Amino acid sequence: MTSIAIVGATGYAGVELAQACASHAHINSITLMSAREGGERVPADPRAQAFIEPLDLGALGSDFDVVFLCLPHGLGHQVTATALRGSARVIDLSSDYRFRDAAQYERVYGHPHPVPELCDVAVYGLTEYGREDIKSAQLIANPGCYPTASLLGLLPLVNAGLLRAGSRVTIDAKSGVSGAGKSPTETTLYGNVNESVRAYGVGTHRHAPEIESRIDADLALTFVPHLMPMFRGMLATIYAEPAAGVTLAQAREAIADRYANEPFVHLIDSQPATSSVARTNHCHVAIAEANGALVVTSAIDNLVKGAAGAALQNMNVMLGFDELEGLRTPDGGAL
Amino acid sequence: MTSIAIVGATGYAGVELAQACASHAHINSITLMSAREGGERVPADPRAQAFIEPLDLGALGSDFDVVFLCLPHGLGHQVTATALRGSARVIDLSSDYRFRDAAQYERVYGHPHPVPELCDVAVYGLTEYGREDIKSAQLIANPGCYPTASLLGLLPLVNAGLLRAGSRVTIDAKSGVSGAGKSPTETTLYGNVNESVRAYGVGTHRHAPEIESRIDADLALTFVPHLMPMFRGMLATIYAEPAAGVTLAQAREAIADRYANEPFVHLIDSQPATSSVARTNHCHVAIAEANGALVVTSAIDNLVKGAAGAALQNMNVMLGFDELEGLRTPDGGAL
Amino acid sequence: MTSIAIVGATGYAGVELAQACASHAHINSITLMSAREGGERVPADPRAQAFIEPLDLGALGSDFDVVFLCLPHGLGHQVTATALRGSARVIDLSSDYRFRDAAQYERVYGHPHPVPELCDVAVYGLTEYGREDIKSAQLIANPGCYPTASLLGLLPLVNAGLLRAGSRVTIDAKSGVSGAGKSPTETTLYGNVNESVRAYGVGTHRHAPEIESRIDADLALTFVPHLMPMFRGMLATIYAEPAAGVTLAQAREAIADRYANEPFVHLIDSQPATSSVARTNHCHVAIAEANGALVVTSAIDNLVKGAAGAALQNMNVMLGFDELEGLRTPDGGAL
Amino acid sequence: MTSIAIVGATGYAGVELAQACASHAHINSITLMSAREGGERVPADPRAQAFIEPLDLGALGSDFDVVFLCLPHGLGHQVTATALRGSARVIDLSSDYRFRDAAQYERVYGHPHPVPELCDVAVYGLTEYGREDIKSAQLIANPGCYPTASLLGLLPLVNAGLLRAGSRVTIDAKSGVSGAGKSPTETTLYGNVNESVRAYGVGTHRHAPEIESRIDADLALTFVPHLMPMFRGMLATIYAEPAAGVTLAQAREAIADRYANEPFVHLIDSQPATSSVARTNHCHVAIAEANGALVVTSAIDNLVKGAAGAALQNMNVMLGFDELEGLRTPDGGAL
Known part of the structure; x- marks a missing residue:
């Protein structure tokens, strides 16, 4: 069974991802964290019946199989580095690692990449065009x-x-x-x-x-x-x-x-x-x-194939699950 | 002063045109006709406080300075011919006369133009690119x-x-x-x-x-x-x-x-x-x-610059009125 | 395992119901019928990957455990009678059997009920206020x-x-x-x-x-x-x-x-x-x-608690299934 | 001719009012002010082709016949007092003076009215039910x-x-x-x-x-x-x-x-x-x-009869203009 964390769980993509994960057959533990909500525990989306925890770097470094990052651009580097140092594989929904290398990032953003060594580790997660690399990836850059x-x-x-x-x-x-x-x-x-x-x-x-x-x-x-x-x-x-x-x-x-x-x-x-x-x-x-x-x-x-759904599809590939798991339409299968 | 008829006055463009004409300084008579509404007089849009009359070819041939056609493609040829034989100038909001000649019409629609001789009479009414021709036109093909x-x-x-x-x-x-x-x-x-x-x-x-x-x-x-x-x-x-x-x-x-x-x-x-x-x-x-x-x-x-407004702008050019008449924004002038 | 038919499967409630049934653990056969689509088989909602069959009274009288009627008011009486004579229990989403008795129906609609004897058979399906009667009902009038x-x-x-x-x-x-x-x-x-x-x-x-x-x-x-x-x-x-x-x-x-x-x-x-x-x-x-x-x-x-979802909830009660089956929200449980 | 100022001209009601005033036959000068926009002159709504000036209490005390206040609750008292000390009559679209007396204001808001003496001066501006009082009013409380x-x-x-x-x-x-x-x-x-x-x-x-x-x-x-x-x-x-x-x-x-x-x-x-x-x-x-x-x-x-339009209608009553002026629908008259 799989234990996951979603960091940035109060945004649109985070809520979507939490809901999809909730119906996933092989996920047995879901932890929702939000940097913004500070130390207090607040109710998440009323439909998710879940509680948002404050960002906990210690836990991220040790407790999860997969950490999903649904943070705005530039805010997740520390989380990513911490999680990777621990046991977790990371799927980052932001644009932090989407470019081919640190040089392109710098050309686009006009400043050096804050963690350039991770640019080479990151695998671009357009599932249909990268399954082999995704399987063994430690860090996925989920596409825009x-x-x-x-x-x-x-x-x-x-x-x-x-x-x-x-x-x-x-x-x-x-x-x-x-x-x-x-x-x-x-x-x-x-x-x-x-x-x-x-x-x-x-x-x-x-x-x-x-x-x-x-x-x-x-x-x-x-x-x-x-x-x-x-x-x-x-x-x-x-x-x-x-x-x-x-x-x-x-x-x-x-x-x-x-x-x-x-x-x-x-x-x-x-x-x-x-x-x-x-x-x-x-x-x-x-x-x-x-x-x-x-x-x-x-x-x-x-919000789904363009964000949360693709992220879960990538996790399924990484962990060897059925690619449809957690992502089936009401008819129970592919369209 | 100017007397106009709007044929097809119950559609979106027709209602829009009727409202613009109602605030026009030089239009003193507006007749609204509808082929569809048959012989009964029915209230038009409640905001126009107007009544729709049945289509009256006799009146169209004699009573108006300008006849606006807001009919679906292909339904207005008889009205156009009748009005032109009378005293009226015609502004057709349909696609009936928008092509350069009858041959292009036939290529596009796959059948001959029903009134090919009028194709050469019609002037394309993109006002900003045809004022001189519009001034003297008897038949305007209002652009799509x-x-x-x-x-x-x-x-x-x-x-x-x-x-x-x-x-x-x-x-x-x-x-x-x-x-x-x-x-x-x-x-x-x-x-x-x-x-x-x-x-x-x-x-x-x-x-x-x-x-x-x-x-x-x-x-x-x-x-x-x-x-x-x-x-x-x-x-x-x-x-x-x-x-x-x-x-x-x-x-x-x-x-x-x-x-x-x-x-x-x-x-x-x-x-x-x-x-x-x-x-x-x-x-x-x-x-x-x-x-x-x-x-x-x-x-x-x-519905305005793409239909009714452009038609009224063309009428203003045809009759020598201020081009803004009936078309002023709330600030009373051009943007 | 349960075999169901949805008659009137192309309307909004019918599509909603078909989708919910597709994820139901105990439904193994779903037949979609439409009176309107006549004899040809046409694709249903592209997301349901299903085919709509023409109305088949013979099949309705023999092949199904539950027949859902998603027809407009007044059109389903023959289907209902046929299905009830066969082996099926019927859940009618129309207003045909929602009144307490045939007399009230007549007062409301201004004409006698076409099948008055079924008015007494029908059970009003507001689940939360009628579970005992629903369990044994042959005909459910799903509430408006x-x-x-x-x-x-x-x-x-x-x-x-x-x-x-x-x-x-x-x-x-x-x-x-x-x-x-x-x-x-x-x-x-x-x-x-x-x-x-x-x-x-x-x-x-x-x-x-x-x-x-x-x-x-x-x-x-x-x-x-x-x-x-x-x-x-x-x-x-x-x-x-x-x-x-x-x-x-x-x-x-x-x-x-x-x-x-x-x-x-x-x-x-x-x-x-x-x-x-x-x-x-x-x-x-x-x-x-x-x-x-x-x-x-x-x-x-x-369309859900007000129609298709309530109908499926009623079926769950009738057949002794978990009431949530087919109706779980993404978090897998009650809200 | 009439000179008006609109204070709070960048909000929805302010823009609506500015546009209506622009077509008013007897308003020859419109000044738009905004407290929020500070000292710089910024373009207003692009459709109004107007410039917003910073709040100018001096001008408000001397230059206008009518001052319209489109400010949030509680922010306009100083403007109101200043304008009333000068030559202007004030039409306040906020809720500051809508209650019958200062005592009711205090009961509703839980704190004393900041300018209680003006509560008795203010006339409630539901035009259809107060024309006589509105005619001579110095301060109108435009209804919610x-x-x-x-x-x-x-x-x-x-x-x-x-x-x-x-x-x-x-x-x-x-x-x-x-x-x-x-x-x-x-x-x-x-x-x-x-x-x-x-x-x-x-x-x-x-x-x-x-x-x-x-x-x-x-x-x-x-x-x-x-x-x-x-x-x-x-x-x-x-x-x-x-x-x-x-x-x-x-x-x-x-x-x-x-x-x-x-x-x-x-x-x-x-x-x-x-x-x-x-x-x-x-x-x-x-x-x-x-x-x-x-x-x-x-x-x-x-935004119109519920705010800006009613305010202009009240101004028309106050100044003896045709009540429809500036408020005619496209057909030029009452509905």
Whole structure:
């Protein structure tokens, strides 16, 4: 049986993860910690019937098989180092270890990585593209939600060599506001979200280099995220140029083949709606053609496949459990 | 003083137009007609305090200075022909006369245009790019909402020759559900719209050839519309390749210059939110750069600048009125 | 092991029920039928990975242990009669058998009950107030969503004799639009639901006599339902007059005592939000006092505790299963 | 011509008021001030094309005909006193002067009124019930949004003596979240508002005594506000007991008669939807009967008739302008 801790358990991803873990057949102990809630024990989400404990580095260093970090960027380095020195394996949902190396981190963030030696230890946790490394990883960098939706749609075409060398790939991504976190801010204010759509972070969003760093091909990537008037859900619309002679049918087949045996990624015939994958770890992908461009649409729940669900999927791979455990949809299986 | 009729006055665009006309200083008579409501007089939108009359072709042929058509595609040809034979000038909000000629119409719709001779009479009513022709037009084809948002963002760059010849322009457009009309359907069902985002009409939407036909340049256009969980508002995110040596500053200046004297189109510094132009005839445009691509964002209210407001703006041009008349925002002027 | 059929499996309640049954430990066979979908087999909700079969009265009469009816009012009588003649027990989610007797049905609907003899057979399925009868029932009339929220809040006070004899109980109820079903209508049109609140059925809604008929006390009931701009969730705000000398503390204790051992009904300290019980079979109840009136608020998910979840809870009671089976929240237990 | 200042011009009510004033025929100068924005001049709402000035007590004491206060409770006393010492008349949208006297204020707030002598000067600004006093008032206490919706629905029945003496009136009120202001808080967080309904302030909301103090009758008032998942709009559902022999027709006639000549309050036949009065100063009222209780529903826009619109309407009365000025709906007149 497995003992886990979730640090940062009061945020949206933390609550989602706690709920998924609660139904997991092989997890027998769940400890929820929050740095913010200080020393007092406060009730967590009323639906989780759980109590949040203050951050306890001592316990993190000794008591758990897996420690999940659901902390904002930059706040978890000490927790990670402590847990790794102990018996735990760490799955970090923040962006702290998502880049290929400390040098890229420094280019993106403009300051050196605080724990550069861990950058080489960390394994990028896009499960469908890294199972072997994930199995033996001590530290998983769980992918960002935008990279997850984008890469799951794009990589089959890239890896099959179907895109024109030197061409541009444009990713227009749309996210529900839960991606902005649970803190009341101008961004998450009801009056600013409701009945409105806007782009943000154009040319500056840090998920762009994260996506780019996971594509091994001569492609120029343009990524623009947009905020939607809804709580959860993410759609990436990916525009790519086929290589000479590549047909839509070939592109579709590449996606179909790649995901034929994947439990959570599915090529579908109609245009994916984010509501169809809400509260599931599934990703729905479709492909079409518009005036010579391939248009791949990829829908996930940003809080599940884009965060907590992927983290649990990675734990299942690390510990040799059924990959669906804790992540089954109501029908009890893959979609 | 001006006497107008609105045919199809019970739809979203018709109601919007009736309300704008009611505050117009030079319109002294407004007649609202509906083909659907048959012979009985029924109350219109409770806020318009107006009555809908049945369609009356005789009156349309003789009683009005301007006839606005807010009918679904294909249903207004008889009304148009009748009104034009009489004294009226016609502003058609449908897609019936939006293409350059009858041949393009036939290619797009797969059947011959029912009144091909009127295709040459019709003037495309994107006001900012056609005032001279609009002034003397007998028949205005009011642009589609997607083409309006797209062209207002894109044309300054195209016309200034700032885009790379032969490159692709990608338009990822997001619309509130009011664009799908007032009929209860699977598309407009609350349970299908709420908390969901999806693409539709990929590679087949008829606004794509409409946009394409208004761009005089060697560019490949890919246009993909998306449905948003909101009622009104439209954002076009336009991705374009700058010609060699063209900078973001030059591109921004081209837009700023082009719209410096436009009352309704404004280059802004922040990313436009659809809520900021809701219930106005304004279009907010911004430009940024992302990994070498120019990213133009263009926000309108699909029911106003994308339909009723643009129609009234065109009438103002046709009749020599102040272009702002009936379209002023609460502050009494241009934004 | 148990074999069930869901007739009317394409509606909101039917889909919800199919999903809950799919995770039920003792259901080994689920057959989904739809009268509307005719003879062809069509895919159900993409998340259920199931196929809908046409209505098959022959099979309903012989093949199932339990038949769930998720049909509109009045359409299920033949199915019910057929299933009961066979081996099945029937749980009817419609309003066909919710009244105490055929005479009340006739008063409410204005026409005689089509199968009056079954009115006496039917058992009202408000689980918390009828377990003994439910255990042996052949036909369960699953309560309406409004009566469920209302009665769970009100009955502890009524049954403890804490309300003033002859006084009025006012129930102001608020429902998400999923209660109006999946058909596209003026009521379910996004443009009519979004950003709007209104009352409906004032003085005429058939849930009023259903609630009234389940209260054994000298009280006058006024019930007014309202439509909320949201998909799922229901809140009943119940205003009642305490009997002389009854304190808020006594009233609270009566509710606390009544539900101390109930797995799905919980007295909470803060005001219940419908989102806190969304997608669960739980009911959250609070009580406060405002200028001498007792104010009970009761929140449920109208599609779960107000429909599908209650139906499955009733099946669990009928067949002697753990009442939580198929209805556990992510934490694996009662809230 | 009239010169006005709006203090607290960056909040929802302030922006709404600034926009309405901008279209007012007799206002020739609008000064927007904000205490919060300090010394720098910042752009206001992008749609108002205006600049916010820092709070300037000197100017407020000398330069304006009317000063509108859109400040939170308790922050405006100094502004009010200063403006009144000068030439200005003051319309205060806060709750500072809404109670009948300083003693009631002290009972409600638990501390003495800071400027008790002004309590007697202030006139309660429910226009339809106080025009004579408003005409000559130096200080108007603009009513709360809940009291406005409630009193407009209730007072015709009270004043006509149609309610049973000693009976309870229950007001179940529903408000969009804009009523909670523009500050990002747990209450206004999108994730907490969206898809949820809940009561709040049961038994403690300060609008309850405000309503009570404006009813001259032997009635017990219970008032419970609820938060709706929408931005603007308010519905009060009012439950009242008719006096012996009073019929629904009589009650309806009392409302119809009372508002026959009111430009902004209208008895309608169908149930009022908040969307039908959104962005107008109108109030729609309906009455029905449910099991012996009279059920009055009253819908307003909480930011307009519940705040800014009512304030401007009061200014029109004070200065002898057409009461509709600045408040006309798009059709140019009363609804």
